[in-house]
Amino acid sequence: MSLLVGPMQQHLNGHKDLTDHNEIIEVSPSKQVLIPLVCYGSNELELLVKENDKIKVGTKIALRNDKMIIPIFSSVSGTVVKVVKNMHDMLRPVDHLVVENDFQYEVEMPFNPLDPEKASPEELIDFMMNAGIVGLGGAGFPAYIKYKFAKDIHTVLINGVECEPYITADYRNMTDNIDKLIVGSKAMMKMANAKEVLIAIKETKQDLIAQLESALKDHSEIKVVKVPDVYPMGWERTVIYQVFKKRYDRLPGEIGVVVNNSSTAIAFANALLNGAPITQKMVTVSGDGIVKPSNILVRVGTPVSEVVAALGGYNAEEVNLIAGGPMMGKTMPNDTFVITVSTNAITVLRPQKFPDVACLRCGRCSDTCPAGLQPVRINEFEKARDVDSLVKLSALDCIECGMCTYVCPSRLEVTEGVRRAKRLIMAKKK
Amino acid sequence: MKFISKPAPNYRDKRSTQDIMMDVTLALVVVALFAIVFNFMQYGSAYGIRVILVILVAVGSSVLTEVVWFLLNKKPVLSSLAVSFPWVTGLILALMCQVNVSLYALSMGSIFAILFGKLIFGGFGHNIFNPAGVGRAVVLTGFASAVVVDFATGATPTSTMNAYGWLINDAALGETFLSGFGGLSNLFIGSYAGALGETSTLTLILVGIYLSWRKAIDWRIPVAYIGTLLLLATVVGLSNQAVVWYPLFHILTGGAVFGAIFMLTDPVTSPTSMTGRIIFAVGAAIITMVIRLKANLPEGVLFSILIMNMLTPIIEGLTDGQQIKRQTKNMRSILVVLLAGVLLTFGLGNMLVAKDPNAKVEPEEPPISLKQLALSDASLDEFVGEIVSKSADGDFTTYNVKVAGYGELYATDDYYTYTDNELAIVVDTVNKKLISITYVTFGDTPKIGDKTKDEEYLATFKDMDLSDLQQDVDLLSGATYTSMSIASAVKIVMMDLGN
Numbered sequence: 001m002s003l004l005v006g007p008m009q010q011h012l013n014g015h016k017d018l019t020d021h022n023e024i025i026e027v028s029p030s031k032q033v034l035i036p037l038v039c040y041g042s043n044e045l046e047l048l049v050k051e052n053d054k055i056k057v058g059t060k061i062a063l064r065n066d067k068m069i070i071p072i073f074s075s076v077s078g079t080v081v082k083v084v085k086n087m088h089d090m091l092r093p094v095d096h097l098v099v100e101n102d103f104q105y106e107v108e109m110p111f112n113p114l115d116p117e118k119a120s121p122e123e124l125i126d127f128m129m130n131a132g133i134v135g136l137g138g139a140g141f142p143a144y145i146k147y148k149f150a151k152d153i154h155t156v157l158i159n160g161v162e163c164e165p166y167i168t169a170d171y172r173n174m175t176d177n178i179d180k181l182i183v184g185s186k187a188m189m190k191m192a193n194a195k196e197v198l199i200a201i202k203e204t205k206q207d208l209i210a211q212l213e214s215a216l217k218d219h220s221e222i223k224v225v226k227v228p229d230v231y232p233m234g235w236e237r238t239v240i241y242q243v244f245k246k247r248y249d250r251l252p253g254e255i256g257v258v259v260n261n262s263s264t265a266i267a268f269a270n271a272l273l274n275g276a277p278i279t280q281k282m283v284t285v286s287g288d289g290i291v292k293p294s295n296i297l298v299r300v301g302t303p304v305s306e307v308v309a310a311l312g313g314y315n316a317e318e319v320n321l322i323a324g325g326p327m328m329g330k331t332m333p334n335d336t337f338v339i340t341v342s343t344n345a346i347t348v349l350r351p352q353k354f355p356d357v358a359c360l361r362c363g364r365c366s367d368t369c370p371a372g373l374q375p376v377r378i379n380e381f382e383k384a385r386d387v388d389s390l391v392k393l394s395a396l397d398c399i400e401c402g403m404c405t406y407v408c409p410s411r412l413e414v415t416e417g418v419r420r421a422k423r424l425i426m427a428k429k430k
Numbered sequence: 431m432k433f434i435s436k437p438a439p440n441y442r443d444k445r446s447t448q449d450i451m452m453d454v455t456l457a458l459v460v461v462a463l464f465a466i467v468f469n470f471m472q473y474g475s476a477y478g479i480r481v482i483l484v485i486l487v488a489v490g491s492s493v494l495t496e497v498v499w500f501l502l503n504k505k506p507v508l509s510s511l512a513v514s515f516p517w518v519t520g521l522i523l524a525l526m527c528q529v530n531v532s533l534y535a536l537s538m539g540s541i542f543a544i545l546f547g548k549l550i551f552g553g554f555g556h557n558i559f560n561p562a563g564v565g566r567a568v569v570l571t572g573f574a575s576a577v578v579v580d581f582a583t584g585a586t587p588t589s590t591m592n593a594y595g596w597l598i599n600d601a602a603l604g605e606t607f608l609s610g611f612g613g614l615s616n617l618f619i620g621s622y623a624g625a626l627g628e629t630s631t632l633t634l635i636l637v638g639i640y641l642s643w644r645k646a647i648d649w650r651i652p653v654a655y656i657g658t659l660l661l662l663a664t665v666v667g668l669s670n671q672a673v674v675w676y677p678l679f680h681i682l683t684g685g686a687v688f689g690a691i692f693m694l695t696d697p698v699t700s701p702t703s704m705t706g707r708i709i710f711a712v713g714a715a716i717i718t719m720v721i722r723l724k725a726n727l728p729e730g731v732l733f734s735i736l737i738m739n740m741l742t743p744i745i746e747g748l749t750d751g752q753q754i755k756r757q758t759k760n761m762r763s764i765l766v767v768l769l770a771g772v773l774l775t776f777g778l779g780n781m782l783v784a785k786d787p788n789a790k791v792e793p794e795e796p797p798i799s800l801k802q803l804a805l806s807d808a809s810l811d812e813f814v815g816e817i818v819s820k821s822a823d824g825d826f827t828t829y830n831v832k833v834a835g836y837g838e839l840y841a842t843d844d845y846y847t848y849t850d851n852e853l854a855i856v857v858d859t860v861n862k863k864l865i866s867i868t869y870v871t872f873g874d875t876p877k878i879g880d881k882t883k884d885e886e887y888l889a890t891f892k893d894m895d896l897s898d899l900q901q902d903v904d905l906l907s908g909a910t911y912t913s914m915s916i917a918s919a920v921k922i923v924m925m926d927l928g929n
Contacts, residue, residue: 002757003650003704003708004704004705004708004753004757004760004761005704005753005754005757006704006753010443012441012443165441247754314431317431317432318432318433318434319431319432319433319434320433320434320435320436320440321433322438322440326438326439326440326441327438327439327441328438328439329438329440330438331433331434331435331436331437331438331440332433332435333433333435334433335433347440349440349441351434351436352442354442354446355509355512355513356513357446357447357448357513357554357555358513358553358554358555358556359555360447360450360554360555360697360698361555361697361698361700361702362447362450362697362702363648363697363701363702363703363704363707364645366702366703366704366753367648367704369753371752371754372752372753372754372755373752373753374702374703374750374751374753376702377702377703377746377750389750392750392751393750393751393752394751394752397752400438402438402439402441405438405439405442406439406441406442406443407443407445408442408443409443409445409446409447409449409450410446410447410555411442411446413436413437415437415438415439416437419437
C-alpha cells in the first residue's frame, strides 16, 4: 500500500475451518482410472505403454520430451485399456489413458532413491527431472528447470501460503510431513546453491508455525517467515514483495530467489527417500455444496464424481463445481474430469445470484489488483475493442487471480472482461 | 444435478454497491439531521420545518423523476430504483441549498439533475457530471433570484468574503468580520447561515472519516482537495499579508469540505486510478481558488467540481498503464499540477485588492469616446435627433432635444416607430460647457434603459465642453441604445453650440 498504488491484496474469508482439522479420508478409485496425458499445457507426449499391458503403481506410462522433460506415472496397478478423450480441468477435452484397476496397488520403483546429503546439485536436478516433480501450487511447471538455470540464488522460498479460500491441502500436507518438508527444502537449497531457505506461512496458522519452528531448531539455514492472511499472498510476486520488499521484471531469479510450493518440496522428498513419483494427492474438497467437506488422499486419475460420492454427494440441486479454489479454479460443466498431478482442491459452491448494477467506476478492482493493473479501464477498452489502449494498460500481465471480480461491488464479471481483452490482444498479435 | 457454469472466480466480497450507497445515504442523513436541529434551535420551528421541507422536496422530486422515467421506459420501478439511488442526488442537492431556496426552483433543479444529469446519459454509472452538481448549477444560475425573502437568515461568510474581494489584510477588519460569524470555532462547528449541509465542518469531517473507514470513499480525494486548498490559500495569504486565519477560512466556509466528501468522491464522475483521483482533487482545488479569487461567483466549489468532471477522461488517459511501473511518472504528474496551481494562485493573489464592502464604489472610467463614436460609429446616426426648443437665460441656454429611443413601438398614421426620448440639456454658452442633462420624456423600455436615468450617470456628462467631444461617454452595458440615444443628443447640442 502506498500513496499511488493500492493495497494490491485483500483479506478473504477463507472458510478454512471447514476442512483444516478434519480427519483425512482416503478415497480409492473404482474399477478404472483415467490418467491425463497432458503435461504443462502440452499433449504431445510419447506413450510408453500399449493396450493390455500390465502395469504397476509407479510404472512410467508416458513422457513429454521436447523443450522440457516430464514423465507420467501410473497411479494404480492393473491393465492398460485404451486412450480416450475426456474433459480435463483445463476446461477442454484431452487424451486420458484408461487403466483397469486390479485393486492390488503393487508398487514398482521407476527410479532409485537418492541421498540428498551425498548427491551433487547436478545429480539432484537430474533426479528431479526424471521423477516428474512439477510445481504443485497449481501451474504444474516442471520444477527442475528453475534449478537448471538458477544463477546467483541466495534464497529458496518455500511457498506454504495457500491463499485461495477453502483450500487446506498444503497446510495438512505440511503438518503431516514436516520431516519431508525439511528434506525437500534442503535438497532444493543445495540445487540452487542458495544460502538459506525461507518457508512462508500465513501468520494465522499458529499451530503449524510452532510445529515447524520446533522442528527447525537443528536447521539454522531454514527459517519460517510469517506473512499476512491476504489474497493473493501465494502468488510468487506478492509473496516475494512481502518477504524481500523487491519487485522483479520476469522471473524471481533476477533478485536471487527461487520459489517452490511446499507440497512440491514434500513430493520431491518423497521421491528422494522412497523412489516414489507423484501418484497420490492431498486434495481439499470443500464448499457449501458438498455434504462432507474434507481433505482426501486420492490417486491421480480418479474421477471427481467418485470423489464427491465418497464424501456424501452434493447437497444442493444446483452447484458451481470448481476444479481448484473459488478464485482461480475453473468452473466445470460436469463432474467427469479427474484428479490430476497438480489438483489441490475441488470446491463445490451453491450458486449466488445478484441484481444487475452498473459499474460505478469505483476503481476497487484497480486498487486491489495484485499486478497493478486497471481492470475497470481494461474492461472499458475491451468493450470498445481498442487493442492499442489494452496493450498500454498491460492487459497481458493479468494472472486472472479473480480479485477484480471478487471485490467488484456491482458484482460484474470483471476478470472475464480482462480475459477477453487478453484474447483480443493475442488475436491481433497473430 | 445441475452444474452451473460461469467464468471464474466464483467468490464474491460481501460489500455491494448497494451497501456503499447506503453508507453514503447514512452519512448524508447525519448531515441533514445537523441542519434540521441547528435551524430548529437557532431560528425556531418555522426554519426547522422548512429545512425538512427542502429535503423532502429535493428527494421527492428526484425519486419521482426516476419513477416516471422507468414507467415510460417500461422498466420495473422498484428494482430499478434500488440500483439507481436517486435519493442520494436529492439529498446532496438539498444540502447544498440554503434554507431560503425556493421550493419550486429546488424541485426544478432536482428534476434537471436526475433527467439531464443522469438518466439521459444512460442512468447510474454512465453520467459525466455529478448529477447533484448539475441540479445545483441550475438552481444557482437559472433561478438565481428565486429565494423566499422572508426566510433570509443573513449573509453567509462566503458571500461576505466575496464582498471583501476574498482578501482581508487589516486585522481590525478581520476581527469584525470573524465576530460577525461567532469566530473560527463557530465556523468549525457550523452554527452560522449557509447552505444546509455545508456549514458544519466538524460533522462533515466525522462522516468523512466514517465513509473512508467503510471504504465508501477514497480518503485521498478529500485530503488532496483540502490540502491543496490550504496550500494555495496560504500562498495567497502570505503574499498579501492577509490575516493569520485566512487559509482556514477557505476550508471552514462554503462548500469545500462538503464537496470534498460527497461530490468529488462520486466514483461515477471521478477517475478510477489513485493517481487520477489525486490529480482530480488537486485540480478541483486550484479551480475553486481561481473562481473564489477572480470570478464573479460567491463560491467556487460547485463549478470546480463540474469542470473537473469534464476533465475526468483526460486524467484517466494520463494515468493509464501498469500502476507499479508508473509510480514515478504519476508522482511527477501530481507535482506538476500542484506546482502550476501554486504559481497560478500566486499570480492571481498578487492582483488581489482588498475591498471594504462599506466604502462607496467609484464609477469607473467610461470606455468609449464620444468623438470616436460620432466619427466611426455610423449607428449613432440612426438616433436621429432634433432640437425642439432653445431658451436662453443669461449665460445658460436650455435645449430641448428629441432623439429616437428604443422603447415601446407605437403606430403613427402610416408607420411604426419608437417612442422618442426627450432630454433637457442646459449649456453654458459663454464657456461652452454642458451644465446638466435631465429627461423630459423617457421613451425607452422600462428596466433596460433605467440606469441611464440615474442621476449619477447623467452627471458624467456635466462640464463637458466642445473639445470634450473627445471625452468618453459611458455606454452602460445592457442599455446601449439608451446611452447612444443620450450621446446623440449631446452631440447635436454641442454641434449647435459650435456653430
